[in-house]
Amino acid sequence: MQQTTMDPAEEPPSMLWGLDPVFSAFARLYVRDILVMTESTQVPGIYFYKLHPIYKVDVLGTVVYKRERDDFFCYGVDDGTGVINCLCWKNDLMKEEDPSQSGAQHGDVAPGGFNVVAELKKLRQTQQSRCRLEIGELLRVRGPVKTSRQQREIMASTFYKVDDPVMAAQVAWMMEVPRLYRECYDKPLQLQPNAAGDSSISSISKATNIIKDFFKQKSVTRFRPCDVQDFLQPLISCQPQTARADQEPVAGPSACQQLRQLLKEALQILQDEGVVYRKVKSQDEVYNVTAHDTDLLIAVKDVIREDSRREKYAEKGCHVLHILSAVRQRHSLNVSKATLQLVLKSLECNSDIVSTSEDHYTAF
8 A cells, every 4th residue: 555645734623624524534544545644734534635624435345355353354355456455343233242142042931922032043044144255255345444554444334235136236436436536536625716717607607597597487498508608798798807907907718708608607507417408419519408398207107108018127117227228219319318317307206216225117
């Protein structure tokens, strides 16, 4: 492990760490990143991944070595990027004497035939089967990161064996973690943005809200950028001038260029949120408004209604990725997952479909 500490000049003040949602969560990081995270100079035991303060993690991997002591298990967990040591403490149920060996088999049968000793023995066996792993089995472990004897390890607060015969849990994990990296961990958190940054963020936020209000008031189904460009003109006109009177004018983008750039960024945000999408990408830049696109709603509802009747999806319903693939083939290749999620939410609110689990849907 490369033992490093954060440069005090770069480290954000500890009083601001709570502003980062990653700080309060179990970060699902790759083992390779956990092993090389820089440690805080302000608070030992706090680490930084791209300025995100982290002290507890969530790891899923294969056990590649194990040791057992009276009070704890020590597992080496390999997630495909590296191996980290996980210290898993035994609870009292696993350490206490086996009731079947205590000689108290008689007199512990409650009225109705409930055998307390037998049930407690089953509970112990279940607990041991979930916490006592062998090499090659899959382990899920959560807990704070510690550095002991120049070696970084996880002090498990929760750990258990994952039964994954068809690798469904591992595939779901491999899809979720890269998304978290893209949307959260790899994006630096600006805890102290400058005034110019605040102004830019405020303008974009106002622009998106103005466009959304236009959709609601006019019940717009389709539009072109030129249809909403004039609504954003006041945001350019009222931007503060940063140059002082005694300074020479500095060359910069014209008001028209600023307006086009602001509109472009606002439309990109609306696409990322799924509020709008382009059914056909062509030189004629036309956007469809998701909430008012009845053709898209009908296409999604038809896919769910037809496919949920198939034996493959009859019990659990259609997965959101299956629905997305079918809608792209039937309606438009440019439908994003965010757009589909808004449509699914609308259909569920109207009782046209129902969610059978977090990502599965079926028709009534």
